[in-house]
Amino acid sequence: MKLKVYADRLSQPVRAVIIFCEVNGIEYEEIKVDLANREHLTPEFSEINPMQQLPAIVHGTFKLFESHAILIYLASSFPGVADHWYPADVYKRSKIHSVLDWHHSNLRRGPITIVQNSILAPVFRRPLNPEAVAEGEKILSAALSKIESFWLDDNRPFLLGENQPSIADLSLVCDIMQVKLVGETDWNRLLGPYKKVQQWIENTRNATNPHFDELHKGKIPKTETEIERSKGINMKLKLYADRMSQPVRAVIIFCKKNGIDFEEIRVDIAKRQHLTPEYAEINPMKQLPAIVDGRFELFESHAILVYLASSFPGVADHWYPADVFKRSKIHSVLDWHHSNLRRGPTTIVRNTVLAPVLGRPLNPEAAAEGEKFLSASLSKIESVWLKGNGRFLLGGNQPSIADLSLVCDIMQLELLGETERNRLLGPYKEVQQWIEDTRNATNPHFDEVHKILMKAKEKLQNPRMKGATNEGGGSDMKRTLHSRI
Numbered sequence: 001m002k003l004k005v006y007a008d009r010l011s012q013p014v015r016a017v018i019i020f021c022e023v024n025g026i027e028y029e030e031i032k033v034d035l036a037n038r039e040h041l042t043p044e045f046s047e048i049n050p051m052q053q054l055p056a057i058v059h060g061t062f063k064l065f066e067s068h069a070i071l072i073y074l075a076s077s078f079p080g081v082a083d084h085w086y087p088a089d090v091y092k093r094s095k096i097h098s099v100l101d102w103h104h105s106n107l108r109r110g111p112i113t114i115v116q117n118s119i120l121a122p123v124f125r126r127p128l129n130p131e132a133v134a135e136g137e138k139i140l141s142a143a144l145s146k147i148e149s150f151w152l153d154d155n156r157p158f159l160l161g162e163n164q165p166s167i168a169d170l171s172l173v174c175d176i177m178q179v180k181l182v183g184e185t186d187w188n189r190l191l192g193p194y195k196k197v198q199q200w201i202e203n204t205r206n207a208t209n210p211h212f213d214e215l216h217k218g219k220i221p222k223t224e225t226e227i228e229r230s231k232g233i234n235m236k237l238k239l240y241a242d243r244m245s246q247p248v249r250a251v252i253i254f255c256k257k258n259g260i261d262f263e264e265i266r267v268d269i270a271k272r273q274h275l276t277p278e279y280a281e282i283n284p285m286k287q288l289p290a291i292v293d294g295r296f297e298l299f300e301s302h303a304i305l306v307y308l309a310s311s312f313p314g315v316a317d318h319w320y321p322a323d324v325f326k327r328s329k330i331h332s333v334l335d336w337h338h339s340n341l342r343r344g345p346t347t348i349v350r351n352t353v354l355a356p357v358l359g360r361p362l363n364p365e366a367a368a369e370g371e372k373f374l375s376a377s378l379s380k381i382e383s384v385w386l387k388g389n390g391r392f393l394l395g396g397n398q399p400s401i402a403d404l405s406l407v408c409d410i411m412q413l414e415l416l417g418e419t420e421r422n423r424l425l426g427p428y429k430e431v432q433q434w435i436e437d438t439r440n441a442t443n444p445h446f447d448e449v450h451k452i453l454m455k456a457k458e459k460l461q462n463p464r465m466k467g468a469t470n471e472g473g474g475s476d477m478k479r480t481l482h483s484r485i
Contacts, residue, residue: 003028003074004058006048008035012111013067014055015215016174020071020167022211024081037324068100071167084164095160099151099168103175107147110140111178119181127313137190140179144194147172152196157203165207173204177216237262237308238292240282242269243452246345247301248289250408254305254401256445258315270358302334305401318398329394333385333402337409341381344374345412348424353415353460371424374413378428381406386430391437399441407438414453417461 005021005028007014021028033039033054040052049056049065056065059077064070075086087093113136117129151159158169176197179187191198205212239255239262241248255262267273267288274286283290283299290299293311298304309320321327347370351363385393392403410431413421425432439446 001060004031005029006031006033006045006054006056006058008033008040008054009215010035011054012174012178013171015177016167016171017055017057017067017070017074019174019208019211019215020074020085020170022215023208024074024078024085026074026078026081034324037322039324068103068167068171071171075167082164084162085167087166092160092166096166096168099159100171102146103168103172106139107143107172107175110136110143111175112136113139115178115181119183122311122313140190144176144191144197147200148194148196152200155196155199158200165204169200169204170208173201176201180216238265239263240265240267240279240288240290240292242267242274242288243449244269244456245288246408246412247405249411249449249453250401250405251289251291251301251304251308252449253408253442253445254308254319254404256449257442258308258312258319260308260312260315302337302401302405305405309401316398318396319401321400326394326400330400330402333393334405336380337402337406340373341377341406341409344370344377345409346370347373349412349415353417357460374424378425378431381434382428382430386434392434399438403434403438404442407435410435411450411453414450415457415460417457 003021003026005014005017007018007030009015009018018028018030020026033045035054039045040049040054045056046052048058048063051065053065055067055070056063057070057073059073064073072086075081086096114133116126117132117136121128147159154161157163158165159172160166160168176191179190237255237260239248239251241252241264243249243252252264254260267279269288273279274283274288280286282292282297285299287299289301289304290297291304291307293307298307306320309315320330348367350358350360351366351370354360355362381393385395388395390396392399393406394400394402410425413424416424
């Protein structure tokens with residue numbers, strides 16, 4: 001019977017159990033339960049562990065949760081496990097139990113409180129809590145002082161004074177290692193005063209390598225930006241934008257709706273500012289939008305929306321759900337968007353109303369091709385994503401980043417004027433309702449961010465402007481509009 005270990009290696013007790021299995025040659029099947037995606041809360045996992053926590057094991061028909069109990073069971077049940085891990089001597093075993101019981105209500109609370117309220121808060125969609133972090137640091141400091149003054153007082157290599165580790169050493173050290181997530185600077189600040197503890201950690205690491213290092217590699221995507229934000233350092237997001245761009249509008253609306261503080265840095269597309277060497281340092285593709293968050297730079301609106309939804313606390317789950325299946329559906333829509341709907345509105349407006357403004361000839365053939373793309377895309381949206389009872393693309397009653405991105409693209413058709421817009425969208429009643437639902441769900445920000453589009457539409461539909469651009473004259477009027485588009 002192969003042991004089944006239900007695990008997410010981000011969990012320190014999980015790492016202790018897996019390292020123990022690896023060091024002792026215990027064959028096991030690791031079954032991933034993604035904490036960030038809340039898979040531990042599913043009814044299926046509740047059948048394994050009704051407490052909905054990790055780790056848990058299944059060995060034949062036997063189920064067990066709580067890492068200390070699991071380590072004792074493994075040491076007691078599998079042949080070949082060295083005695084030092086959980087000695088047969090009743091006195092030594094009792095000392096191990098004493099350490100493990102102390103661990104639960106003392107050391108355990110320190111690292112977990114620190115990381116869950118700082119670096120891991122955005123991952124688990126929780127607000128940062130500096131007060132809780134400070135409390136966690138106090139608990140950690142008190143616990144490390146006790147370890148150093150009581151169990152490591154005679155410079156012992158391990159907690160029980162032996163020359164080999166026990167399950168207590170492994171369990172406690174894995175817990176302390178969680179502090180690594182907040183970065184080397186804070187690790188050194190918090191652990192620096194405790195030289196005996198640092199040596200004990202190194203001794204435990206050496207006694208269990210290469211498995212210890214393997215299990216502690218890259219637990220979460222960790223950037224300096226995330227670490228700085230987790231400490232409460234005020235870093236305002238920089239958003240490089242021109243609101244005439246539909247992807248830019250989607251990102252701005254998302255930030256405003258979700259209370260993300262940002263600095264909007266204007267990059268005028270009509271003046272070709274996106275082609276300058278300075279902007280190419282931000283986005284070598286020379287397109288908008290782009291963001292800079294601390295030291296982190298990113299372009300492509302879909303990627304930006306995913307990053308913002310994943311990295312900033314307080315963003316509602318419906319925008320980019322933790323559920324892996326719902327996320328995958330969003331990715332599917334966004335990928336489809338690039339090569340289908342995106343080509344419709346952009347092709348139409350660039351080859352009709354915007355062509356004279358941008359110094360390009362009218363191109364009715366290209367515009368007609370764009371209309372075909374648009375019509376085919378709107379038909380697919382209605383027949384595939386809007387065919388159910390839900391108001392939005394994923395069938396729910398709240399929008400996702402996919403709804404916002406696609407609707408902002410379709411809004412570019414406003415530049416054509418009411419008559420043309422109605423001709424193109426008129427056959428698609430469900431699409432029109434979906435656009436209105438997305439607008440209502442994101443107002444007043446949706447209307448505010450689209451004001452520039454409505455002002456441009458007024459100028460483009462001005463009869464004097466139409467005549468001037470069609471005849472090649474009206475340079476003053478063109479310059480005025482050019483500054484907006």
